[in-house]
Amino acid sequence: MTKMKKVVVIGGTGLIGSKAVKLLQDAGHEAVTASSRTGINAYTGEGLADALAGAGAVIDVSNMMSFDRQALVDFFGTSSRNLTSAEKAAGVRHHVVLSIVNADQLAANPYMAGKLAQEEAVASSGQAYTIVRATQFHEFLETLAGAYSANGVVKVPDIDFQPIAADDVAAALVEAALGEPRNGTVDLAGPERSSFESFIRTYLDAKGDARPVHADASVDYFGASVLAGSLVPGGDFIKGRVTVAEWLKA
Ligand SMILES: NC(=O)c1ccc[n+]([C@@H]2O[C@H](COP(=O)([O-])OP(=O)(O)OC[C@H]3O[C@@H](n4cnc5c(N)ncnc54)[C@H](OP(=O)(O)O)[C@@H]3O)[C@@H](O)[C@H]2O)c1
Helix, strand or coil: CCCCCEEEEECCCCHHHHHHHHHHHHCCCEEEEECHHHCCCCCCCCCHHHHHCCCCEEEECCCCCCCCHHHHHHHHHHHHHHHHHHHHHHCCCEEEEEEECCHHHCCCCHHHHHHHHHHHHHHCCCCCEEEEEECCEHHHHHHHHHHCEECCEEEEECCEECCECHHHHHHHHHHHHHCCCCCEEEEEECCCCEEHHHHHHHHHHHCCCCCCEEEECCCCECCECCCCCCCCCCCCCEECCCCHHHHHHC
16 A cells, blocks of 8 residues: 655646545545645745645646746746755655646747746756656647637647546546656556547537537647647557546536
8 A cells, every 4th residue: 555645736726736636635645735825836935845844745737827938938937946946955755747748849839838848947956756748638628629719610730639538637647646756757648549620529519519620731739830749649658548428428
């Protein structure tokens, strides 16, 4: 049996963080729900020293939504530097951070530039770490369908897609945090790979939305030009279990 651990979940009130907190608690571990609303702020450093005292691991699933590249790079880079410094000072053994598959190849997209700054800050911190890079969440399909809609048509990039359920992401992060640091990156993706177009079609059909969906090779990924494999793992990956159909049914 795994020894009971204290794990601090930065972004513990969010979609992934709240699931990770519950999984940790259900398994008998002490989970700290950390977010600016709970007085623990990764960007300013407020409350970090107290929250990290006695912790064995940190899971960072904090987030900032913006289209401003500099603001994103600053938020993710500064937060990661603050967290890893505070962890080293507190003697925390393992920093686990959630990033995105192929973030390094997609840095023309401002959000990916922020995630890359986050990864670089963690990897150069001297703190033991695991970077878990996930594909897009099933829960993100609605946002994607909306973002690619114009004039009654949904026009999406002509690329592969392999989304993963938030439940599977949270489970993989918890497993990583309770394990040994990899001091490297691991990819995480859903159980099915198909075209971006087909996943959006499935999602819209389930919502009773008959708008046409077309794949178009000239459509980019929010500022980053993409190739067929840009959003899917290029090699080994941890496979999630929940299909989009199962998630839609639930
Ligand atoms: N969407 C996708 O498909 C996808 C794919 C792969 C990876 N990811 C990554 O998944 C991660 C988690 O996403 P999510 O959807 O779970 O996010 P979310 O629901 O938006 O939650 C974000 C969390 O971050 C907290 N937060 C924001 N600023 C903070 C700060 N300065 N200090 C501490 N906590 C802070 C928020 O709480 P407060 O507001 O109270 O601070 C909230 O708990 C993100 O890093 C994202 O890049 C997303």
